[in-house]
Amino acid sequence: MPSVVSFQSSSALQGLAGGAKPGTEQLRRQNLITVLSALRRSGAMSHTGLSVETGLASATVTAVTADLERAGAIERQEQAVSGGRGRPRVMLSPRRSFAHVAAVQISSDAVHYALADYRGTLIDRFSTRRDLEGTPASLLDEVSGAVKRLMERSRLKPEDVSALSLSSKGIVDAEAGRLVWSPVFGDRPVDFAKLLDDLPQAQLALNNETLLVAHAKASRQMQDADAPDFSGLITLSLGHSIGLGIARLDGQGSLAVTAPNFGHMLNAVDDRLCRCGSRGCIEATAGFYGILRLAFQVPPNTIPARFVPLAEMEKIALSARQGTRMAQYAFRQAGLALGQGLSRVLSLYENMPVAITGPGTRFYDLLAGGMEEGLRQSLHVRLNGLPHIDIEPDEAGLVFDGHVDRALAAVDQRVMAVR
Amino acid sequence: MPSVVSFQSSSALQGLAGGAKPGTEQLRRQNLITVLSALRRSGAMSHTGLSVETGLASATVTAVTADLERAGAIERQEQAVSGGRGRPRVMLSPRRSFAHVAAVQISSDAVHYALADYRGTLIDRFSTRRDLEGTPASLLDEVSGAVKRLMERSRLKPEDVSALSLSSKGIVDAEAGRLVWSPVFGDRPVDFAKLLDDLPQAQLALNNETLLVAHAKASRQMQDADAPDFSGLITLSLGHSIGLGIARLDGQGSLAVTAPNFGHMLNAVDDRLCRCGSRGCIEATAGFYGILRLAFQVPPNTIPARFVPLAEMEKIALSARQGTRMAQYAFRQAGLALGQGLSRVLSLYENMPVAITGPGTRFYDLLAGGMEEGLRQSLHVRLNGLPHIDIEPDEAGLVFDGHVDRALAAVDQRVMAVR
DNA sequence: AGATATTTTCTCGACTGTCGAGAAAAACAA
DNA sequence: TTGTTTTTCTCGACAGTCGAGAAAATATCT
Incomplete structure (x- = not known):
């Protein structure tokens, strides 16, 4: 290790x-x-x-x-x-009214809005379906309007909102508040910093979704008194794209959370085209569209769909469970890629338990075999054994907790700085 | 990122x-x-x-x-x-005599001993050739004797030595002072904690060699006033085996150094046997023995040599530079594996410059092409560009600096704790 | 040589913040 | 009413840092 x-x-x-x-x-x-x-x-x-x-x-x-x-x-x-x-x-x-946090979770097919008070309790929330044909500008407009609506419904003035916390899949420049690469927009960036124009008092946080998941999961485990002493964990989010978050205690005992670019980490040198334009990304095999492509034997150099409905995946899973070879193979390959990728993460960090979240958890039975095989291919796993894996289906809850936890902590920092 | x-x-x-x-x-x-x-x-x-x-x-x-x-x-x-x-x-x-540090660098073919005072200046040093047929016990005996000799030559009493800092290639359990896996002994562990029996006052540090390299390199860069602001770096040690160290500033601004198990990180699913027993390790392609095996077209499931003399590698390099196809191919494959592996490290951390050390640096001209190709295969490198790579041939000097720096800092911590 | 300028080191009082112990407060029980 | 118990708050002591200015030690000027 x-x-x-x-x-x-x-x-x-x-x-x-x-x-x-x-x-x-x-x-x-x-x-x-x-x-x-x-x-x-x-x-x-x-x-x-x-x-x-x-x-x-x-x-x-x-x-x-x-x-x-x-x-x-x-x-x-x-x-x-x-x-x-x-x-x-x-x-x-x-004191509840001391500060408020607006959390915006941007997912592939919807945007979820939530408002929490200084105690961290949920005050209001709603969701909008996402226009997949939209542009970065239209998304910004939509979010801006929705945040206004969030404030109106709770009769909050703009200065009552102390933090605006955004999350998305993809690659994020946290300092600049810019979404650098996302599944929907590719490398057309989205400049969320502009949202602050309407919120003079607020500070912006933009995080990868999986980072929030890892943060929340780690916070929960640290609070768990009967849990063994926490030293770190990995969260793996399975869905249309693949996300990975790492939370660990650093030397000073503070929690450091990162969300590396796992889905597009190079896995194997193959000809499976990823929607990022590279070949051989983990996501190109283990993301929903990768699984679908393998199961239906679509040529590996085509991206089958921008967004694969869950129902579609369920169908493939059903047929795999009923014995269809290609469907089984697709899930096994996906598991393999995930296992190999995880083994690399474990090699590069120390041994950590893994929590799997996201819609893909419902196919875990089909993925498990391949994952184990992939994990076992590395010396690290041979020496340290398989990591403990558990399934956490409620990803949205973790994301919300992560938003609120981090945003309020940031508010605390700022407020206490001035005193 | x-x-x-x-x-x-x-x-x-x-x-x-x-x-x-x-x-x-x-x-x-x-x-x-x-x-x-x-x-x-x-x-x-x-x-x-x-x-x-x-x-x-x-x-x-x-x-x-x-x-x-x-x-x-x-x-x-x-x-x-x-x-x-x-x-x-x-x-x-x-004050020079306030404390002394004994540093022991265990490499594949030799063991280097050094003694430094509290100012961090080198007092004495010598090396012994390493008996490749030795056992863990015989190594322990040898080191124990050599450390005694180190003390005698400088007329130090056992209690004058405040820290004993050991380094080796392989996988290390730093807390327990145990070498868990090493190129020479495989998974026969070496329990260095026993060395403390003769040194009542000393505290033991056992680190992967590459960790010390990364530490020293990072320390140097941080002191460098005209250098751009340091945020982290990777050191890659090329030799019979492959080592990688990562040094980065964490949130509190302290330097966190790790030496992940890069050489045995899964690279490709191929049939190249690694001496760790797995297949597809980076080292099995990019370590000296891997290069030699490819160049001479030895079957990939055999380990050609426990230790490849540098002269042998020079011969292969010469023939590659003169145009021999297989030799060129071997180095290119090695570079490819390194580049792919590095791209994964960069995906998992943020972008960092890379410093290459070790005897393999003299073949960098032959490796560079493959490395760049491997790096370019990932989305991360496409977005962030190639990392800055520089060559640092003096590995031993960095290792010594790392030993002394870390050991003295640990002594400081301990001494100031009691006051 | 003596006075002055200059630079560095050290001392002093003020201030901030934490801690332990015990006093004060606020309930219930006899 | 008088204890008992539990919790909160107050007070003086203590540790540590800071700014300002005194003291020290040398070079330069007259």
Whole structure:
């Protein structure tokens, strides 16, 4: 297994000390965020609860929560019927209206909109079908209008929205807020930064969808008390395209999430054309259109469909389960490509469990054999054994959680920076 | 490109606050190490120099250096001929005898020993030829004896050696100090932890050789003032086996170095047997023995030699340069495998420059074509362009630097922890 | 030689922030 | 009413960093 060591860099030291943080203020900010995120995780906590949860001294909790309350980020819950003896505890929780997050999940055939408050609870949501013939500009218009609608329906003013979190499949330039490559638009970029024109206070986040899935799944596992100590995980999203997210704890114990370009990682040198224009991408074999192409023996240099309806895939799966050779073969090849690709990811990182999500999970029975075969072809798997794989069908839920979790954390960072 | 985001984990927060660090002490430790590492980087610095370099206030530097001097970790240099006007500056530097590091580089055909002081300067070194017929036990004995010899020659007592840093090719369990898989011993493990029996004060570090190369190369680039801002790099070591190291700055700005199992990452599904027992490893095509096998058209299911002398490779290279088809083909295939593998690494991380080291660098002219072809097969390279590749023939120097850098940093950490 | 300028190092008081202990508060029970 | 219990809050101590300016040590000028 690759050994991972964290190490101090000179530039970091300069950055930390030479930055705008006069000494101990850094520490205070850290504790503000610590308390805030603990509070959001459990919804509501008492003073003492926070103390044990964060490890901070009770006096420190007092100071920190006083700050937060003054800033309006948290509030005391009134009716505190503890029931037991002793002074009743006052529950603290994030103040709902302190900030709002608009989450926009752009998928191949639809766009899902959701609004959450500062507690992270869902306030409103709706979806629109996506016009597959649209342009980047039309998509931007549509999203812009829908976000306005989201605000109107909840009577929010533009400045009430503190974060706009977008996700899409494809390749993303997170800093610039640009979608660099996407299944629908190819390399016609989409410049989401423009959406901020209507939202003066908001900060933009644009992430690959699978990154959010990995983030959410990892967060859940870290909160799970009875789970074994978490060190990292891989999420694999199976659908029309293939996504992969990696979440791991780095040296400092913070969670680093990446969404590498797995679907278009080179798998085998074959003649299967991918819609990205390359040949031999994993997706060209394991994406829905790749499976369909193999099953129907369409020539490998054609892209069969821009979008394969799930019903179509179900038909192929049914025929595979009934014994049709080519359908079985198609799924097996898909599994093989996934397994080989995963084995490479495992070789390059350490051993991690894998969670599979997306509509493709319903064909896992047909993919499993090939995946295992592909995994077993590498030394890494021979030495460390097969990774633990589990199936998580509710991808949309994870995406939403990821949106909210990350966006609110970013809001916390920004708010605590100014104080 | 994959987006990388750093994020706070709950466990980390607990760990930080709930740990043994009462409040601001953490901060002080950080500053101690900051100063110490700045001091080691530049050899000697004045008070004011430290202040600007670390960004700490002058008063803080006074406090910190006083601590360090009291602990014996640094000393003031006497003759301080500044030449200019004003009060002459006193130079501070790490005290040479404060700690010593023994570095042991185990390569396929030799073992190199080196001893460095707390300033990081080389005190002594020698090499022994390696007995290829040896066992793990005999290797341990040999290393143990050689380390004793290293200490005797510099008149060091066992407790003067604060760190023993080992490196080898192969797969390493850094925490346990065990070599899990190596080219020479296969999966007969080597338990280096036993070496500590003779060195009561020392802490053991066992790293993949390429990890040290990546670390050292990255450190050099980060110190390089005129270099563009560093964000990460890949080092690729070409030789009898293939090694790859990745160094990148994580969210907190610290350097995270890994040495994934690249040589045995699955490349293509072919019948080329690797000495690890799998088929299709990159090494089976791009390692020296793989090139030799292809060039001489040895059947792909045989391992031609345990160790290929460099002279043998030079002969093949010469004949390739003179136009021999099979020799050219062998190098091209090797380059292709490397390029494809690199393209996968780049897909999985972000775009990074690549530094190639090891004896195989002298055949780079023959490999370059295939590498470029392999790289170009992926969407990632099509979008981001070819990575910048440079050649760094002095692998041994980087390995030594890596040993010393990491080991001394670890010593710092440990020493500052107790205070 | 003595005064002055210059540069560097060190000291002092202020400030921020955390911590432990114990006081105060707010309920229930006798 | 008087304890008991549990939780919250306050207070003084402590650790650490910072800015400003004093002190130190040398070169240069007169």
